[in-house]
Amino acid sequence: MAGNSQKRIARSTWRLVIEKSQSGGRHVIYRCEEEICKSLKLAKRKITIDTGDEVILCGKTFKPIQNKDGTWYILPTYIETRGEGGLFLCAPTPGYELVQNDFINIPVISPEERDILLGAALSLNEYVPEPLEPQQTQSSPSGSLRPGDDYNFNGDLRAVLLQHDWQCYQAGENEHWCRPGKTTGTSATLKNRVFYVFSTNAHPFESEKAYSPFSVYTLLEHNGDYSKAAQTLATKGFGEKNIEVPTDVNISALVKSFEKEDKQIQRFIDPGPIPVELLRVPGFMSRVMDFCMQISAYPNQPMAFCGSLAGQSYLCGRKVREKGDLRPNIYILALAGASTGKDYPRKINAYILNQIGEMNSLGDKFASGEGLQDAMFQTPCMLFQNDEIDTMLQSFNKSRDGHLESIMGTLLTMYTSSNSVYPMRRKAGKQQAGFINQPHLTIFGTATPTYYYAALSERMLTNGFIARMVTIDVGKRSTGKDAGLIDSMPNEILEIAKWWRDFNPGKPNNLIDVNPIPVIVDYSDEGKRILDDFRVFADEEYSKAEDGNDEVSKTVWGRANENARKLALIYACSESHLSPLISAAAAKWSVALMTHQLRRMLYLSQCYVADNDFHALCLKLKQKLRQADQRTLLHSVLMKRMKIDKANFRNIIDTLSEQGDIEIIAIPTKTNKGTGYHLVEE
Structure with a gap:
């Protein structure tokens, strides 16, 4: 009850007419501004007695009622009302005595005040009758749990x-509910999963009747059609066959299989933005990042990090x-x-390559898979800076076009061929196809978050392309400032490049560019131990995903160890180009960055990758709530943002609510x- 209303009632009780009855009870008399409903019994108590003999209590005689088990009880009413057409005895009838005010000046109270009086009385009720459950027509095998029965136990x-x-x-053991169209007052109570209605204006419910959850669901959702309600609940998983297990059968294996299946249904938690400490790599990368932040009109540290990582990857390629x-x-x-500052990291990389005479190693768009192969054949070590990755991903996700398949296939194979030979296609008029020995392709792509998320699909995640990528969400645009000059780049950056x-x-020979022999960067003992431990961890996660038939997680964890070691190698080259070593610091950094990447990728797959159209709508609704303040929206607001019809909206709400989402x-x-x-928190 509202605190202010309670105080107002407490202050105004002196206005009420109160009399004492012959049995010692009290009558409280008032008028109300709105029409009064019929007489109601507000507070009862069930009292068990020994026999079926009549009982006299407070001067009244009660006829016992017999339970199904043969025991007896009486049901005295402690608080009730007399509504329109009701009668009661009053003073000066013998035995009745006015104790406050008189019948000449009966006060008129507001509907809100009356609701509070009735609510206080209802809170003292200790008895709710058993709900009368209509016969379910949904057929169920003998010994099975019917959908309606299941809903009575487990339905929301x-x-x-x-x-x-x-x-x-009013929450608590005995909840007070207010019917539609009213803002205060108790229209019904909910206790022990029984909905007991008091209001005479709560269609489709009847006054002073108890309803089970299944009855409430049927009346509100299916206009009283119990057959249709049972059928609908059955499609939602309610109702199941009882499994009779012989006493001599060991069911431990069955229980373990259920536990295993339950564990496989896991929720991935959003790891949040990439930690700032992971955006600093000593040496060359930090120098490039600092310069980028210095000259950018809208400095963005994650974006500067991506650019420097791409630059270092290219420089030490092959x-x-x-x-x-x-x-x-x-x-x-x-x-x-x-306008988040993505141009400057690309410009810096282009400037460096131009200054060291390697502009022929810089590419932008992927015209085709064949075009990419030809470019890499001419220049086996290349840096592609592409601003249309999201467009490519969306097109590939929605199409089976051979042109797009060719680009994706080339990118996947080129990645895994960096330590071997990439076979070229045979061209017309050529007897031999040719090859690229140890191709090194670094891609620095940018994408709009909205379009990238829209492009995510199980196909995209399981083909391995996304799993190969280091994906960084750069966040919001920073405060702007005056841009600097790119030709003011510190000389030490160019000297290292x-x-x-x-x-x-x-060995120096004329074919060193064709058949390079890369130097081996060693591990420190601690660095090797850290990365070996991570490999074991990644393998365990892969096995879990394999047991759970989770193809996305399998793909993600399948390349975790490889990607972590690649990153550690780049860290070592940035830290010291003269004597690189994969140290403990390099290993810790790469493992931390890779772990964050994997958690983020799995979380995104949970949020955006749908199995079917209905699942996609469910994910869309969750995303709308995820983006809202406190992850909460009004019904009307959410419906407008979803832009779907009422029936679909209701089905989505039912599904997500029952799943606990x-x-x-x-x-x-x-x-x-x-x-x-x-x-619900994820």
């Missing part, structure tokens, strides 16, 4: 009431490898909106309480 009754504009204004022959070729994707250009390990709640508004939806 509160969600159904809230969807139909009922409001719970020149270094770790002991397992992994190379520093990586694909980087920066998720950035318009020139050193990498001139570094050609292996959302909660249906009452939200205070300026004039009333409205139904709302809250996304």
Whole structure:
């Protein structure tokens, strides 16, 4: 009850007419501004007695009622009303005595005040009758749990009431609910999963009747059609066959299989933005990042990090490898909106390559898979800076066009061929197809977050392209400032870049560019231990995904170890180009970055990858709530944002509510309480 209303009633009780009855009870007399309903019994108590003999209590005689088990009880009413047409005895009838005010000046109270009086009385009720359950016509095998029975035990009754504009204004063991169209007052109570209606104006419910959850669901959702209600609940998983297990059968294996299946249904938690400490790599990369932040009109540290990582990956391409022959070729994707400063990192990389005379190694768009192969054949180490990755992903996701398949196939194969030979296609008029020895392709792509998320699909995630990428969400645009001059680049950056250009390990000969012999970058003992431990961890996660038939997680964890070691190799080359070593610091950084990437990727797949059209709508609704303040929206607001019809909306709400993904709640508004939806913490 509202605190202010309670205080107002407490202050105004002196206005009420009160008399004492002959049995010692009290009559409280008032008039009300609105029409009074019929007489109601507000508070009862069930008292068990020994025999079926009549009982006299407080001067009244009660005839016992027999339970199904043969025991007896009486049901005295402690508080009741006399409504329109009702009668009661009063003073000066013998035995009745006025104790406050008189019948000449009966006060008129407001509907709100009357509701509070009745609510206080209802809170003292200790008896709710057993609900009368109509016969379910949904057929069920003998010994099975019918859909309606299952719903009575497990259905979300509160969600159904809230969807139909009922409001719970007093929680607790005995909940008080207010019918649609009212803002205060008790129209019904909910206790022990029995909905007991008092109001005479709560269609489709009848006054002073008890309803089971299945009856409430049927009346509100299916206009009283119990057969249709049972059929609908059956399609939602309610009702099941009883499994009779012989006493001599060991069911432990069955129980374990259920537990295993339950564990496989896991929720991935959003790891949030990439930690700032992971955006700093000592040496060359930090120098490039600092310069980028200095001259950018809208400095963005994650974007500067992506650019420097791509630059370092290119510079040491075909020149270094770790002991397992992994190379520093990586694909980087920066998720950035318009005008977030993504041009400057690309310009800096282009400026560096121009200054060291390697502009022929810089590419932008992928015209075709064949075109990419030809470019790499001419220049086996290349840096592609592409601003249309999201467009390519969306097109590939929605199409089976051979042109797009060719690009994707080339990118996937080129990545894995960095330590071997990439076979070229045979061209017309050529007897031999040709090959690229140890191709090194670094991609620095950018994409708009909205379009990137829209392009995510199981096909895209399981083909391995996304799993190969280091994806960084760069966040919002920073505060602008005056831009600097790119030709003010510190000389030490260019000197290191020139050193990498001139570094050609292996035996000097005329074919060193065709058949390079990259130097092996060693591990420190601690660095190797850290990465070995991560490999074991990744393998365990892969096995879990394999057991759960989770293809997305399998793909993600399948390349975790490889990607972490590539990143550690790049860290070592940035930290010291003269004597790189995969140290403990390099290993810790690469493992931390890779772990964050994997968690983020799995979370995004959970949020955006749908199995079918209905699942896609469910994910869309969850995303709308995820983007809302406190992950909560009013019913009307959410419907407008979803832009779907009422039936589909209701089905989505039912599904997500029953899955435990959302909660249906009452939200205070300026004039009333409205139904709302809250996304459960993920």
